[in-house]
Amino acid sequence: MANRIMTRFFQAVLVVMLFIACVQVSSNSKTGMTSKAESEKDDxxxxxxDINCSFVHMPASLSSIMNIAGKEEPGDKMIVSGTLLKSDGKTPYPDVIFYAYHTDSKGYYSKNGKEKGVQKWHGHLHGWCKTDRNGRYEIRTIRPAPYPNNKIPAHVHAAVKVPGKPSPYYITDFVFSDDPMINEQYRESIKGKTGGTGIVDLVKDGSVWKGKRDIILEP
Ligand SMILES: [Fe+2]
Incomplete structure (x- = not known):
């Protein structure tokens, strides 16, 4: 007898719980409530x-080395390194987060499907690093190709996020001195912009293009 009463009791509790759950689902659909994932638009x-988007998906921990291209990436390997400097042009700038992205060996911002946010537009060849105590950085990647059928030199876009500054900003692109598309028009287009000309001399060391670029940042 007692068992039957207990069974009836639990059956009643179950019916009430199901009823409450149904009311909640129904109510949500009527009011247009959606899940968190559905409601969050990726701006x-x-x-x-916005430039801040370039830094949204960076890894939690960064070293001074930015690895952009994996071993299997087609193209010539390239390493560019240097120092970020304060506006006096002498004092190293430590702890600056450095972001860069560039085209692949065919001149496209190609994707591998793992990109998030603005990197869906910047392509898979992107990365971040943080300058060390001496302001040093190193970018390890492949040498980008220029856009197909275009007059713009091959380039690497770069932006910095400086500690204590309200907003990140772009610096002049990395371009390469042996590129025939660096002409007066190009030099004129970057005049006065932060980062200088961005023109890097690349020298082939074995199979790797190597270059240096020191960059003076804004005050
Ligand atoms: Fe570009």
Whole structure:
């Protein structure tokens, strides 16, 4: 007898719980409530996204080495290194987060499907690093090709996020001195911009292009 009463009791509790759950689902659908994932629009998935978007998906921990291209990436290996400097042009700038992205060996911002936010537009060849105590950075990647059928030199876009400064900013692109598309028009287009000309002399060391670029940042 007691068992039957207990069974009836639990059956009643179950019916009440199911009823409450149904009411909640029904109510949500009526009011247009959606899941968190559905309601969050990714504002960084835009070619003209705010510059802060470039830093949203960086790894939690960064060293001074930015590895952009994996071993299997087609193209010539390239390593560019240097020092970020304060506006006096002498004092190293430590702890600056450095972001860069560039085209592949065919001149496209190609994707591998793992990109998030604005990197869906910047392509898979992107990375971050943080300058060390001496302001040093090193970018390990492949040498980018220029856009197909275009007059713009091959380039690496770069932006910095400086500790204590309210907003990140772009610096002049990395370009390469042996590129025939670096002409007066190009030099004129970057005049007065932060980062200088960005023109890097690349020298082939075995199979790797190597270059140096020191960069003076804004005050
Ligand atoms: Fe570009």
């Amino acid at each position: 960084c998935n835009d070619p003209d996204a």
